[in-house]
Amino acid sequence: MSITERERSLMEEAITQAAKSFAAGGVPIGAAIARGHDLLAVGHNQRVQKADPIAHGEMDCLRNAGRLKTYRDLTLFTTLSPCMMCSGTIVQFKIPRVVVGENRTFGGNEEFLRSRGVEVVVLDEDRCVTMMEEFQRRYPEVWNEDIAE
Numbered sequence: 001m002s003i004t005e006r007e008r009s010l011m012e013e014a015i016t017q018a019a020k021s022f023a024a025g026g027v028p029i030g031a032a033i034a035r036g037h038d039l040l041a042v043g044h045n046q047r048v049q050k051a052d053p054i055a056h057g058e059m060d061c062l063r064n065a066g067r068l069k070t071y072r073d074l075t076l077f078t079t080l081s082p083c084m085m086c087s088g089t090i091v092q093f094k095i096p097r098v099v100v101g102e103n104r105t106f107g108g109n110e111e112f113l114r115s116r117g118v119e120v121v122v123l124d125e126d127r128c129v130t131m132m133e134e135f136q137r138r139y140p141e142v143w144n145e146d147i148a149e
Contacts, residue, residue, distance in 0.1 A: 003099060003121060006037045011077045011099060011123065017044035017057065018079040018101075018131055024049055025139075027146050028131045031061035032077040033095075040074070041065035047146060058086040062093075071095045079128045081108025083147070091116045101128035105136065106147065 003011070010032050017030025021044035029045040043060030047053060058078050068074075071093035081103035082090060090098060090113060097119045103110065110120045136143045 003123070007075070007077075007099060010034050010037075010039060010075070011079075011101060011125070013039060013042050014057075014077045014079050014101065015125070015127055015131075017042050017061075018128070021045050021049075021057070022131060022135060027057075027142065028135050029057035029078065029080045031057040031079070033061050033065050034075050034077070035073055040068075045146075048142060054085065056083065056086050058082055059089065062089065075099060077101075079125070080106055080132060081110060081122070082113070084109055084112070087112055090118060097121070099123065101125040102132070104129050105132040 013032040014030040018028040021030065022028035026048040027045040032042045033040050041061050041064035043057055043064045045057040046055040046060055058076060074095050075097040076090060076095050077099045079101035081100050082098065087109040098113060099121045101123055102125050103122050113120050
């Protein structure tokens with residue numbers, strides 16, 4: 001599936017957030033949320049930085065967006081396929097579309113999301129893969145903690 005140039009720039013926001021987390025010693029997962037072409041918020045994984053087990057990139061992004069009357073017209077951009085916690089939140093808030101940077105380093109829950117009517121677009125973005133592979137090599141114990149291994 002292809003995405004528009006504006007959507008590509010929104011994914012760039014998520015990638016920038018992932019790099020920000022990595023630079024701070026955190027898990028390099030970033031997210032952005034948009035209504036149409038309008039960026040509402042960005043966030044990144046802060047489990048390490050805040051010692052918060054649920055501070056995943058998608059969750060941080062949603063927190064930064066604040067309380068919204070509806071999520072039914074939003075697109076969530078995330079550098080890595082969402083875990084079950086984040087996927088459940090996407091379903092709970094009825095976010096209809098998720099654009100994923102990559103799912104090679106962590107096979108998330110695309111089929112779960114699709115079974116709940118969420119459109120999932122996987123870009124297979126090399127920069128996302130490279131950043132996550134580097135993190136997993138440098139900090140395997142933190143990665144295993146993040147995925148509850």
